[in-house]
Amino acid sequence: MPDLPIVDLSVHHQPHGLSDRIAYGFTKTLRFCADTFFAKRYGHRAIVLETVAAVPGMVGATINHLKCLRRMCDDQGWIRTLMEEAENERMHLMTFIEIARPTLFERLVIIGVQWVFYVAFFALYLISPRTAHRVVGYFEEEAVISYTLYLKELDEGRSPNVPAPTIAKHYWHLPQDATLRDVVLVVRADEAHHRDVNHGFASQLAGMADSAAAAPYPDHADDIRMVA
Numbered sequence: 159m160p161d162l163p164i165v166d167l168s169v170h171h172q173p174h175g176l177s178d179r180i181a182y183g184f185t186k187t188l189r190f191c192a193d194t195f196f197a198k199r200y201g202h203r204a205i206v207l208e209t210v211a212a213v214p215g216m217v218g219a220t221i222n223h224l225k226c227l228r229r230m231c232d233d234q235g236w237i238r239t240l241m242e243e244a245e246n247e248r249m250h251l252m253t254f255i256e257i258a259r260p261t262l263f264e265r266l267v268i269i270g271v272q273w274v275f276y277v278a279f280f281a282l283y284l285i286s287p288r289t290a291h292r293v294v295g296y297f298e299e300e301a302v303i304s305y306t307l308y309l310k311e312l313d314e315g316r317s318p319n320v321p322a323p324t325i326a327k328h329y330w331h332l333p334q335d336a337t338l339r340d341v342v343l344v345v346r347a348d349e350a351h352h353r354d355v356n357h358g359f360a361s362q363l364a365g366m367a368d369s370a371a372a373a374p375y376p377d378h379a380d381d382i383r384m385v386a
């Protein structure tokens with residue numbers, strides 16, 4: 159295995175002010191819905207939630223791109239960072255689709271949720287990009303918790319630790335004998351990185367000093383469309 163980034167599981171941004179409290183409340187409401195709907199079906203949970211997780215980066219990239227065109231200003235690297243986040247989340251989806259198959263009902267939920275979430279997140283980003291990034295920061299805190307629980311399921315034998323999908327071995331440069339556990343570890347490290355980046359963006363927009371460095375990002379293949 160390549161060296162895995164250490165994931166600090168204790169990171170939590172204390173809500174400051176109304177914007178943060180709205181973001182935190184919204185995230186906790188969605189967490190409750192996800193826990194009720196999926197319980198411990200972590201493979202299915204990952205698929206449905208990754209179809210949602212890949213949306214904010216593309217929305218943020220689009221809106222920042224348009225803003226920079228209008229204002230003819232530099233983006234400070236935000237657009238590429240957000241596009242990379244969207245692509246990375248889509249690779250999580252492409253990985254977990256090899257682990258579990260969504261039911262017909264889940265596919266219908268995905269379609270409905272995408273309509274609602276894309277429009278709602280786009281509107282939120284236009285109104286308050288700070289709140290939008292804080293929402294993503296809190297979503298990612300929850301993702302880190304969920305993947306930690308998934309690891310526990312694997313370690314305690316309640317979910318089979320199957321071989322890692324080929325696409326995952328290629329994308330994260332994992333060895334040939336890598337397992338699902340190895341995949342969940344690198345996915346969790348990705349989520350921790352997104353968590354810190356988005357909390358950092360939200361704090362920057364709020365004019366708060368946020369000196370904490372983002373959790374390290376695992377190594378990813380550049381040619382992600384090529385499956386070995």
Ligand SMILES: [Fe+2]
Pocket residue numbers: 208211246247250301349
């Ligand atoms: Fe993800």
Ligand SMILES: [Fe+2]
Pocket residue numbers: 211247298301348349352
């Ligand atoms: Fe994420």
